[in-house]
Amino acid sequence: MNYLQAFILMLSVLWLSAVAESSNIKNIELKRTLLGHGFHRDLITRLTLPPGIRASLSKPQCTLLLIETLPSGVYADPYQLNSLKLFGGSQILFDSPVNVENAEFLSRSHELYIFVNVSDHFTKDSTNHTEIDVRFPIHARYHKPSPDKTHATVTILHPSLYSNCSESDVTSSITAPCDLSNTSICDWVPLTYLSTSTPLTLYVPVGQESHKPIVILVTLLVSITVSALLVKVMWISQTAKHDKHS
Ligand SMILES: *[C@@H]1O[C@H](CO)[C@@H](O)[C@H](O)[C@H]1NC(C)=O
Ligand SMILES: *[C@@H]1O[C@H](CO)[C@@H](O)[C@H](O)[C@H]1NC(C)=O
Ligand SMILES: *[C@@H]1O[C@H](CO)[C@@H](O)[C@H](O)[C@H]1NC(C)=O
Ligand SMILES: *[C@@H]1O[C@H](CO)[C@@H](O)[C@H](O)[C@H]1NC(C)=O
Numbered sequence: 001m002n003y004l005q006a007f008i009l010m011l012s013v014l015w016l017s018a019v020a021e022s023s024n025i026k027n028i029e030l031k032r033t034l035l036g037h038g039f040h041r042d043l044i045t046r047l048t049l050p051p052g053i054r055a056s057l058s059k060p061q062c063t064l065l066l067i068e069t070l071p072s073g074v075y076a077d078p079y080q081l082n083s084l085k086l087f088g089g090s091q092i093l094f095d096s097p098v099n100v101e102n103a104e105f106l107s108r109s110h111e112l113y114i115f116v117n118v119s120d121h122f123t124k125d126s127t128n129h130t131e132i133d134v135r136f137p138i139h140a141r142y143h144k145p146s147p148d149k150t151h152a153t154v155t156i157l158h159p160s161l162y163s164n165c166s167e168s169d170v171t172s173s174i175t176a177p178c179d180l181s182n183t184s185i186c187d188w189v190p191l192t193y194l195s196t197s198t199p200l201t202l203y204v205p206v207g208q209e210s211h212k213p214i215v216i217l218v219t220l221l222v223s224i225t226v227s228a229l230l231v232k233v234m235w236i237s238q239t240a241k242h243d244k245h246s
Helices: 003-023 051-057 078-085 209-245
Strands: 028-035 040-049 064-070 091-094 110-116 130-140 151-156 160-163 174-177 185-190 193-195 200-205
Touching (some): 028 200, 040 051, 064 130, 078 130
Parallel strands (some): 028 193
Antiparallel strands (some): 160 185
């Protein structure tokens, strides 16, 4: 997604929020939260479905799809998500392999396809709204040391939302994998939602370029000391052996 698209998306979300407040229409709501501190966070997406929309989406054969774009500054770990799935975690498919070790400037953004079965979620509160929480861990990537900045900013835009059982509108539907197995491709119809939160921002600590010489010096000193110690130990055991033989 380029900046223009992102900007238009943000504008339309803001515009929709304004419309919602003025006329109190009943629509799907989306709220995003980032839990934790530092490099390892939990990304939570809460969808709130009003009763009418829920009824039309909770047929057993109906699935919601969230398409999440994670920018190069963060990643989700496929192995971690796979193990969480065994404990009831989200059904998430990756669009490409993820290198979990690369730094930010060597990485590209990646997309996650998140499949949600509405029937699995029950109405909780007295307003008859259904809340669906999609939660998974994300990790910040290391950024290139900078001469002046102490932090880099990573912005995570809102996901797009689709369903495979809404009124089909051929012009706007997209094709994406049908399910986690990625063995077939289906048509997905976009659903609009109102967002009650702005796109998420992470502040990632950045190494200071001015600290580089001292870091290199310390690393070098430690390596030399350790090597010297190793040589000494080997020397002692060698001489001990020689003494025994003679
Ligand atoms: C969704 O969940 C319901 C109830 O758990 C189940 O009957 C249905 O088959 C599920 N649908 C899909 C597409 O997995
Ligand atoms: C899904 O399948 C398509 C076509 O076989 C392939 O190009 C794509 O990489 C697959 N995606 C994932 C996440 O495995
Ligand atoms: C919630 O649903 C129940 C049963 O369908 C209904 O009796 C009740 O009036 C609803 N509450 C609201 C706030 O709409
Ligand atoms: C929606 O997708 C699920 C799998 O994700 C599939 O089981 C179901 O049959 C699909 N429903 C329709 C109406 O195509």
